[in-house]
Amino acid sequence: MIDWEAIALSVRLAAATTAVLVVVGMPIAYWLARSRRPWRPLVEAVVALPLVLPPTVLGFYLLVAMGPDGPLGALWIGATGGRLAFSFEGLLLASVIYSLPFAVQPFSVAFAAVDRSLLEVSWTLGRSGPATFLRVVVPLSAGGILTGMVLSFAHTLGEFGVVLMVGGNISGETRTVSIAIYDRVQALDYGGAAATALPLLLASFAVLAVTYALRGLTVVPWPARR
């Protein structure tokens, strides 16, 4: 008895998170790759924070911020009239923050590897900064961008602690696969848990295997900065 609703929600959440991270993460990653500002390490640390923070700690702060009296929650109510905590949008925001380093780090490493003289040539050939980014930096960083997307997607599929804190367990809205499986196990329904867990395991394995095969090289999720 596979919980298709939870799987669909998880895939939707992971896809949306990945999409947001591509848009939000690329500028941050590019800034980190190119900037020599003294406060760059601070930004790097903030971006990497979800890596070391227990998900419950991050989830707790997000929950407070997203509550009706929190800054984010109040803003959201003012803008949409709805609540942010325990909604899909709130979950999406939490996922984006939680998976940020998994997108930004591979993006940033790939961007930093692009020879700066190529950018300079592009500028002298009349192309603006953003045009140069799209025409030169992005194509030459395709491998790193793909890695970041796959890692963000997979990481969001598997997240649990943050979802539990800010999402709760609302069917079709915030009940993701990991919550659904946890639910089944709590109810001692091991068969149901296995039926939902197995497709997730197989799908994750298949995505990673295909990605690595396509790239033809080992993806190091945390390579040293060059």
Added chain:
Amino acid sequence: MAGTTLKVALERRYRRGPTIAASFELDLAVARTLVLFGPSGSGKSTVLRCLVGLERPDRGRITAADEVWFDVDGRVDRPPQQRGVGYLPQGFGLFPHLDVRANIAYGITSGGGAERRARVAELVAQLRLDGLERRRPGQLSGGQQQRVALARALARRPRLLVLDEPLSALDAPTREELRGELRQLLLAGGVPAIVVTHDRVEALVLGDRVAVMADGSLRQQGPTLEVFDRPADETVARIVGIETVVPATVTWASEGLVRLQVGAAELVALGNWPVGADVLVSIRAEDVIVVQETADPSGATLSARNRIRGRVVALEPAGPLVRVRIDCGFPLVAAVTRPALEDLALRPGSAVAAILKAQAVHVIG
């Protein structure tokens, strides 16, 4: 004249480093090449990057004809996109993910598709890239990459080409092969060029004029041979070397030997050059043997040893050696030991003969 002149006067300060200052002019109406020449760290690349707009000078003014590119007082700093400079970085900077055609078309931002295709086709033909349009830069030889890079820069019809150590990333045989070709391409491109290099031969082959930089400042500028032949001070002399460098014309050639008319004198050298070719001859001072002049007039005969008669112009101490400047139909510099100097009783005005092996006469095309 003012309407076509590039005027550069700038100063760039580094917090924990040297201050770099340079001022020079270049006529943009003629397709001549100015070489910015100097050792690594002399500041020549900084000057070039300020000119292109990749770095911001702390003081100064750059104008090209009636356009102001940079003016610290007027707060003008045109971005590289708006300077009309074709830039070739070290190693040429071709976009590895684009094929030859897309590389050339990259900077053509105006005009319709048909117009762009026509311009690309024109450059492909001009730079002999036919048949390579679909290749990626990684599949091209060094010479082909050089031609693609020039085609890409020329596609926007720049008023100036700027090359930063264009050949120094290449291995030695490729570098030698591309050097002469680059000269021809720059002449054929019809656009004035500024080339930065630390390589003496590159400076000699490529430059109509040369500006020598050392320790962050511009020490001497002028026609290339003049600067190499008459360095203004000791620093410049050290940078350009003390070798004899003179223009010559090939008058006879056979089986790896050539006879050269050098000023009023004739020299035999090794090499395969066509008769009538205009070349440069460089002779290291250490390779010149100075002897007292005898009645033997064998200098004119064809032998692998050149013997040319001349007169000592000046003697200059140079460490353990003495530099002897000889006028022998062209200015020749020899280096002799102090004992040899005394044996020969050399002084300004002495009549001498200089002996040069054919392989010591280095011909640069």
